[in-house]
Amino acid sequence: MECKKVAALVLAGAMAVTTMAGCGSAGGSAKYPSKDISVIIPKAAGGGTDTAARGLMQYMKENLDGANFVATNKPDGGGVTGMVETSAAKADGYTLGMVTVELAMFPWQDKCQVTPEDYAAICAPIAAPAALIVPADAPYDSVDDFAAYCKENPGTVQVGNSGMGAIWHVAAVSFEKEFGVELKHIPYPNGSADIAAALTGGHIDATIADPSSYKSQVDAGEMKILGVMSEERSSIYPDVPTFKELGHDLVIRAWASLVAPKDTPEEILTQLRDAAKTTCESDEFKEYFEKQGIDPQCIIGDDCQKMMEDDYAMYEDLLKDIETE
Known part of the structure; x- marks a missing residue:
């Protein structure tokens, strides 16, 4: 490998490097840091x-x-x-x-x-918690609404991530398991900028990712956050519920x-x-x-x-x- x-x-x-470092350590009574x-x-x-x-x-x-x-x-x-x-x-x-x-x-x-x-x-x-982020004009306003839509449209709801097996892809798979739905995973190796462009352009339906990466679009009213996968609500988005509050024990954090x-x-x-x-x-x-x-x-x-x-x-x-x- x-x-x-x-x-x-x-x-x-x-x-x-360790061998050459010799007496430069912080051992004994030497003040740290020196x-x-x-x-x-x-x-x-x-x-x-x-x-x-x-x-x-x-x-x-x-x-x-x-x-x-x-x-x-x-x-x-x-x-x-x-x-x-x-x-x-x-x-x-x-x-x-x-x-x-x-x-x-x-x-x-x-x-x-x-x-x-x-x-x-x-x-x-x-x-940073994973957050379910969708376009502002999406036809769902809650996590459960989104899950219901996914059930009605199995395998067609496109969710962007930064790479298969990466943290936010794992978060989306955890969502699938928790809600019993099937999503279509779309990788964007260059990360959040490309995902944001795809979301605002209507090329994908959602992403599950760190909300801080999409703050400017959320503040501009282009996107909305339906829920966060954390123990407590975000101090930046205090009005957004946690998945736990909604009865789903999902905590995914980066x-x-x-x-x-x-x-x-x-x-x-x-x-x-x-x-x-x-x-x-x-x-x-x-x-x-x-x-x-x-x-x-x-x-x-x-x-x-x-x-x-x-x-x-x-x-x-x-x-x-x-x-x-």
Whole structure:
């Protein structure tokens, strides 16, 4: 598998760097941090994960004395390279990384072998829910209306996604299973911009995706959101019901978590988690995220680790019957 080759190369490189790093660690009584902290972002610049990571670093450095975060984007392999490199880094607190929901999915799709157990979670500033989004003039105004329409038109309702086996395709398949309907899945590999154009142009009927990617169209009255697959209502769209409220236990979220390699010293993790908590609870941080159309989250330490591990277990079952490319 290509993933295994990538992982082997990254691991070898990380071992070499670790050997050369020598006495630059944060061990013993040395103050932490005493040098720059590298943060590996496994997605391209400008996307939701990158925006969340850079926003978190911007405000978190104010709450961690002496901290200076240096971000590096490593999106190769759909994020595999960056996540593997983070897991293989020296566990001294000076190399952190963002890991995304794909971490919980890739092992079950035979794309990579790293799992949540390879990291120590610090915080998740974002956990965007899947949302059912349709054109504003669509003939349905609720989740149940849409499901009824799908039942009346089996296999013909076209739902856009960013790729077969990707998070939003999985969300749509979960919808099918929950409501006993059959959808026609239409992949748009270039993502939300193409899906938005297809929706407004009447080429597809719906998408199930992160609502922040469609905020401008929703605000302009071109699209409407029928429901979100989250535990609680969105702070950005407080009038939109959750699927749970409607009696459907569907929670699908696209999270991005700041993590350290496993075995990072507990005293360093405590400093990072405390700084992250103070940051995520601040009004400035929340306002920054809301301006980006993102629901800010404050999922810290053990709670973040549990979220990642819970989703890892969930996707083992969900992905068994889902075809990928």
